[in-house]
Amino acid sequence: MSAIQYHKNADQIVILTLDSAGQSANTMNAAFRSALDETVQKLQAETGLNGIIFRSAKKTFFAGGDLDELIQVQPEQAADFFSMVQKLKADLRAVETLGVPVAAALNGAALGGGWELALGCHYRIALNDPKAKFGLPEVTLGLLPGGGGIVRMVRLLGLQTALPLLMEGRQFGVAQAQALGLIHDTADSKQELLDKAIAWIKANPPSAKAAQQPFDAKDYKIPGGGPENPAAAQMLAIAPAMLRGKTQGCYPAPEAILAAAVEGAQVDMDTALTIESRYFTYLATGQISKNMIGAFWHGLNAIKAGASRPKDVAKWKVAKVGILGAGMMGAGIAYAAACKGITVVLKDVSLENAEKGKAYSQKLLDKKAAQGRMTAEKREQILALITATASAEDLKGCD
Template identity: 70%
Template sequence: MSAIKYQKDQDNIVTLTLDSSGQSANTMNAEFRDSLKDVATKLKAETDLAGVIIASAKKTFFAGGDLNELIQVKHENATEFFQQIQELKAHMRTIETLGKPVVAALNGTALGGGWEIALATHRRIALNDPKTKFGLPEVTLGLLPGGGGIVRMVRFLGLQNAFPYLMEGKQFDVKTAVSLGLVHDTADSMDEVLDKARAWIKANPKSQQPFDVKGYKIPGGDPRTPAVAQVLAIAPAMLRDKTKGCYPAPEAIMSAAVEGAQVDVDTALRIETRYFNKLTTGQVAKNMIGTFWFGLNSIKAGGSRPQGIAPWQAKKVAVLGAGMMGSGIAYSCAIKGIQVVLKDVSQEAADKGKSYSQKLLEKRVSRGRMTAEKKDQILSLITASADYNDLAGCDLIIEAVFENQELKATVTQEAEKHLVEGGIFASNTSTLPISELAKASRDESHFIGLHFFSPVDKMQLVEIIKGKNTSAETLARAYDFVQQIAKTPIVVNDSRGFFTSRVFGTFIQEGMRLVTEGVHPAKVEMAALKAGMPVGPLAIQDEVSLSLTEHITKETRKALQAEGQNLPESPVEGLVEWMIHSENRKGKAAGAGFYEYPQGGKKHLWDGLSKWQKTNDINEQEMIDRILFVQALDTVRCMQEGVLESVVDANIGSIFGIGFAPWTGGAIQFLNQYGLDKAVQRAQQLEAKYGERFAVPQLLRDKAQKGELFQ
């Protein structure tokens, strides 16, 4: 079988139709590479060739590299892999330099390798479709565009203009591609695209890339141009400030782009391959591909959803509580076309909650991302109400009131009366055990936890919590609903704090412990950032509020005492108590916490924390290890205790729910890539020095002894 169909017409125009066998999308797999070699050889041998059209038989043009292959490339395969990539690019270059016109007929999305194929043509004609996306998103998987994308984007756009598309993986639509000069023409049907392609070939019997014409200058100048050199002098420092050294891909992209801009095309392509080879054989790319591609795809395919249960969609949803969380949930439902009732104790509170959606939608309209009519249509789906009777006909009710068990029980019993037969009741609690909350329900089998994250309109994860008596059907429906509103579900079993809140707490607590040990707060925050966490623990604690942390600690202690257990005293409790009750610093919402929040100014750490500083010998790497290990070890405990049932849910949940360093691929993958034997040894060292929170879970010890990985 060939992945490229070769067809020559009466005008001597060859159409190469990309059609990978047995796949819904075209990828740069072994079949494609062999086929490309064959067609490049055949085209070179043509004596009467008029031109070439590259088209696709799939719904999209081309999906990109074969990640199943890329994730398996090891250091020992580096030479062979380098030669394989160089050969692939040589065949693309053969077609590009035939001297004959080559046109890409873009019927749909072309990302990664697909966009690189398009860039290697002399003219790009795209089907007008607002859903079509172009771009080079490899950086989001720890890679760089290895099929000539860096070399050609820099030569077409210039270094500065190309950087956002290369180093941030920015995708763009057809309209933007035209404005950038990357797509030359558009059409409203594929027949028209192909007609235009043939007409252009006939009108341009000889063709080559602009950068292959002698004397071509890169837009804006090459790295020796004074204006460009000035920018490049500070660009690496600015990039390091963003990546904190955790992500090698953006740095490799910048190097390949700058070095490649100073040499001829073929040398630039070779430089690009060297950097691509280094990233592909490196661990960070494997971590990120494993989680952000294979892990997310597993979840999208229903990896943790009970099988054999018919797909389900919510028709009418009620949200109880019109605070920030409830308002965000209502918005997320309405924007996906679901009718939603936003209920609060007063009409004024409910209306205020609905205005949250109005502000978000108006922002979209002002940016040209939505019409005013569409905004009004979405808003009409939200009914703000203080009357329980408006809940009639709801097939899903989500409770998002204050974290108080008695209050939640009251609203559950009042609201459930209005559920349709077989409807689902969900609690948005972040810490209270679902099985306890379910006791207030008339049918515990239809009760489940749906833990959203704030702000709901931006945060993609939803943690679905099964109670002891939650039915498989209820879980399946909850999973379907989360996907219906375009969010990512993970499934966990019931326990105090579940998975995300529990492990998230260890991160914040560790940061505050370091402060109580005398470490300068700025060093604590920087160590977290260098570990790969998006925000420091003290800044996060301010967002959460110290008052809430104090309340949760007290409630947890009370609940554990009722069960005959004790919550050990922590030095952090003294710090929190001092902050709240001595210094009146309760967090960001109260205007003062670990940080100062000057009006109209930039937040900065409060200098009153100097009270806690003292001499200590904790170096930065020790702090980084503590921050990452305290979370990873507790994640393993969640698996050991059955709170988590899958490694995928653990990794996705840790990154999207608590911001665990994305470069690691997640809390469990962090240990895998660290080496489980080494992880056990490091945990033992940390336990000996800092206490039992670093004790090695038996599950980790067993895996290490057997030489297994978490899978």
């Protein structure tokens, strides 16, 4: 079965459903790349096409690149790997420039290659899900976004806004994505996602301006200007030194992202994509990315799955914890425990000190809510789990 299901409805809109076989999430593996190439050929052969919609049959939209595949790429395979990446980008670019409106119906998380696929669409609608995350976290695994993510984020947001997101691998929720202008609309159900995508395409026929990316317009300018802009130039003059101060030269990925972003902002779209592919190939064939994928993906996931847990010890769940002392450490433990759904009794020698400890959690949760990373309801639920007290009696029943 193809990783992309192709269906054209009565309105001459092609609905592409992403559904990687035998996987819980869609990934940008060989099967997907093959399916995408076949899909592009079918789309290019269509006549009277009114639009395209990308959607997912999985619980999330798209998980990103296939790390099992990436970790195996060796330096001697660099030329073939580069060609493969360029072919993938050419297919994504073909859909983007087909001349018909393209919408992404994001039913959940879209990270890495999944977010790059979404960025290649003209319109993005997301499911109202507080757990949904978007972004390009490749830098945390020693890589960079190699599917056009750097090029499109810079062109849509500008260098000064895009660089922190790219170089730190920040993930953001629906609200922040909307604030950035990267999500155009939201829906409360999968059916509403599809309905809104279809309605948008009907309202924006192929002849409309919406059938192309804003940065493909002849008069388009990158927000904030290119590297030659005085404000950007001032920032870029010190960025490499600041970055080296943080990485000590041990992490090549942030440096490659900075270089690809700045170089790509000075040339046309296709050249920028090629520059990005070269840096991506350099990182993917290097040993540092393999070390980081092995440690922070395969190793960490194995630990989270309980690989190092003694098999003969029964599982036990803490329901209520008492903390003596609401200072910096006690307040931090209270916050961490409450975030995991554990009831907390935070005791100090005075109620005033205990309340100060709880206020630490209030501050952190308020910040998350303000950034759209948490709902106000969830914030109140977590705070309600923390009881500030000066009485030892309240410690009764703690595990």
